[in-house]
Amino acid sequence: MLKLAGVGAGYGPVQVLYDFDLEARAGEVLCLLGRNGAGKTTTLKAIMGLLPLSGGTVTLNGADITALPAHEVPKRGIGYVPQGRRLFSELTVSENIEIGLMARGNGRATRARVLEMFPRLSERLDQRAETLSGGEQQMLATARALCLEPSVLLLDEPTEGLQPSMIQLIRETVEAMRAQGVAIVLVEQRIEAVLTLSDRVAFIENGHSREVVDTSDLTAASPLLKKYVGV
Amino acid sequence: MEFGPHLLLATLEGAVGAAVLALTALGLSLVFGVMRVVNVAHGEFYMLGAVVAWFVASTLGSAPATGFVAALLIAPVCAAVVAMAADRLVLKRLHYDPEATIVATIGILYIMQQTALMGFGPEARPVAPPFNTRIALPWVEWGENGLALFYPWGLSTTSYKLFVIAAAAAILIGFALFLSRSRFGLIMRATQLDRETALAFGIPVERVYSLVFGLGAALAAFAAVLIVPIQQAHYLMGADPLLLSFIVVIIGGLGSLRGTVVAALLIGMSDGIISVFFSPTLAKILATLLVALVLVFRPQGLYGKKRA
Ligand SMILES: Nc1ncnc2c1ncn2[C@@H]1O[C@H](COP(=O)(O)OP(=O)(O)OP(=O)(O)O)[C@@H](O)[C@H]1O
Ligand SMILES: [Mg+2]
Numbered sequence: 001m002l003k004l005a006g007v008g009a010g011y012g013p014v015q016v017l018y019d020f021d022l023e024a025r026a027g028e029v030l031c032l033l034g035r036n037g038a039g040k041t042t043t044l045k046a047i048m049g050l051l052p053l054s055g056g057t058v059t060l061n062g063a064d065i066t067a068l069p070a071h072e073v074p075k076r077g078i079g080y081v082p083q084g085r086r087l088f089s090e091l092t093v094s095e096n097i098e099i100g101l102m103a104r105g106n107g108r109a110t111r112a113r114v115l116e117m118f119p120r121l122s123e124r125l126d127q128r129a130e131t132l133s134g135g136e137q138q139m140l141a142t143a144r145a146l147c148l149e150p151s152v153l154l155l156d157e158p159t160e161g162l163q164p165s166m167i168q169l170i171r172e173t174v175e176a177m178r179a180q181g182v183a184i185v186l187v188e189q190r191i192e193a194v195l196t197l198s199d200r201v202a203f204i205e206n207g208h209s210r211e212v213v214d215t216s217d218l219t220a221a222s223p224l225l226k227k228y229v230g231v
Numbered sequence: 232m233e234f235g236p237h238l239l240l241a242t243l244e245g246a247v248g249a250a251v252l253a254l255t256a257l258g259l260s261l262v263f264g265v266m267r268v269v270n271v272a273h274g275e276f277y278m279l280g281a282v283v284a285w286f287v288a289s290t291l292g293s294a295p296a297t298g299f300v301a302a303l304l305i306a307p308v309c310a311a312v313v314a315m316a317a318d319r320l321v322l323k324r325l326h327y328d329p330e331a332t333i334v335a336t337i338g339i340l341y342i343m344q345q346t347a348l349m350g351f352g353p354e355a356r357p358v359a360p361p362f363n364t365r366i367a368l369p370w371v372e373w374g375e376n377g378l379a380l381f382y383p384w385g386l387s388t389t390s391y392k393l394f395v396i397a398a399a400a401a402i403l404i405g406f407a408l409f410l411s412r413s414r415f416g417l418i419m420r421a422t423q424l425d426r427e428t429a430l431a432f433g434i435p436v437e438r439v440y441s442l443v444f445g446l447g448a449a450l451a452a453f454a455a456v457l458i459v460p461i462q463q464a465h466y467l468m469g470a471d472p473l474l475l476s477f478i479v480v481i482i483g484g485l486g487s488l489r490g491t492v493v494a495a496l497l498i499g500m501s502d503g504i505i506s507v508f509f510s511p512t513l514a515k516i517l518a519t520l521l522v523a524l525v526l527v528f529r530p531q532g533l534y535g536k537k538r539a
Contacts, residue, residue: 048430049430050427050430050431069435070430070431071430071433071434071435071436072433073431074431074432074433075433080431080432082428082431086425086427086428088420088421088424088425088428088429089425090420091417091420091421091424095417095420095421098417099417099421099432099434100432102414102418102432102433102434103432103433103434104433144432148432
């Protein structure tokens with residue numbers, strides 16, 4: 001589905017990713033796991049075309065999207081939930097949703113379906129995004145990405161700083177998307193969540209891709225976890 | 232003239248200046264807000280609008296109204312085209328770097344100014360107003376029979392000046408609606424708030440920048456067409472509106488459109504009123520002082536947001 005091969009990327013002169021490989025399959029949750037600063041966010045930005053690549057290729061369903069301008073990437077069906085949510089803070093809930101719909105020309109049916117998944121948002125359509133609670137903001141960031149009707153969903157620490165009921169809602173959303181055959185790349189720090197939600201785990205260390213394992217082969221005491229995240 | 236009527240007259244003069252300034256400063260503020268580019272050449276797009284207006288009006292000759300209406304449509308389009316070319320050829324190649332674009336737009340300023348000097352010449356040239364009826368204004372006075380209206384000598388304005396105020400107000404309202412209601416308005420606001428996330432949601436940011444730069448220049452040119460029947464076109468006429476626009480944008484808050492309009496009214500009106508009662512120099516001194524006070528006590532401007 002989504003495949004990175006030999007990707008190098010960074011910020012200006014600072015190289016962060018080296019010869020990076022990753023593959024996410026349709027209908028699975030692939031967890032990208034590594035320490036703070038390992039390059040997880042950078043990987044997702046590289047997929048979105050937001051960083052210039054110094055090498056390698058990104059392919060989506062066999063089509064090479066490496067050279068695509070950044071604004072064309074979401075049109076191919078990649079939905080992005082950035083770290084820290086990155087809502088359009090001064091726009092209303094409704095306008096944030098509208099931006100998500102615009103990306104692929106989706107209409108009312110999509111909007112209704114997405115809002116149905118997050119009823120709290122439908123009650124706050126005219127409220128500015130910056131005035132939402134943390135949990136509501138995360139719902140909106142997720143809803144905005146789902147408005148693309150994505151076939152690939154990139155989620156960067158979507159449960160950071162949320163209370164358990166919100167975490168549960170995000171989790172159910174991810175499971176629903178997986179059931180619909182969406183390929184999901186999830187960056188998640190809480191090991192317990194990684195172990196119970198994901199299908200496979202890809203480790204990342206200092207910008208290098210490391211082992212990729214089935215989650216069923218991992219336990220909380222696995223040496224891989226100790227080696228790459230120190231728990 | 233007595234104080235009351237004199238003040239009314241000064242206020243009207245100030246309102247004309249404020250109206251034109253609001254349009255010009257709006258263009259500067261829009262470009263800075265969305266693109267983070269300080270467009271030092273903004274005044275030259277204003278000048279370009281006036282010069283094009285003169286060419287259009289003198290080409291179409293006979294009927295001032297036809298020439299003026301044509302100029303009102305053609306000059307902003309010309310300015311927008313030149314601005315979009317400058318965006319493509321210069322700003323885009325600098326990746327909209329905030330510092331490099333300041334230097335680059337200074338260069339654009341001189342190129343435009345010298346081109347105008349060569350093509351248009353050093354003279355100031357008038358454009359005839361489409362209509363210019365003198366309108367005497369009434370004033371009230373306590374007479375023997377209570378309140379009475381009378382027409383003080385010298386208290387008058389022209390239909391054209393009233394038209395300038397109305398046209399500018401219409402454009403400002405139209406622009407506010409365009410920004411808050413239209414699809415492209417939404418795209419501009421999203422791009423202003425978070426360029427990277429806008430890209431991640433399919434907004435072609437560079438195309439938006441190009442259009443915004445064109446739109447900013449078109450606003451300045453439109454303002455200039457409005458003023459040119461009152462002030463004449465001249466190749467150096469861009470300096471004052473640039474300075475005043477900067478003052479307005481700083482006082483109003485960088486990137487805040489509402490702040491820009493409020494500050495333009497404040498500066499434009501007080502500039503007009505102080506110029507009439509005291510002197511234009513004192514008006515500029517006070518405006519500059521106000522900028523200094525704002526920078527010290529409220530650096531984000533009246534309506535600006537504190538930046539981290
Ligand atoms: N804009 C930037 N400019 C320069 N270096 C950056 C920039 N953003 C991130 N980096 C560097 O790139 C490296 C990887 O950062 P990245 O954000 O991808 O890490 P991460 O794995 O997502 O970490 P975290 O778990 O803290 O979110 C870090 O060393 C960071 O300092
Ligand atoms: Mg990160």
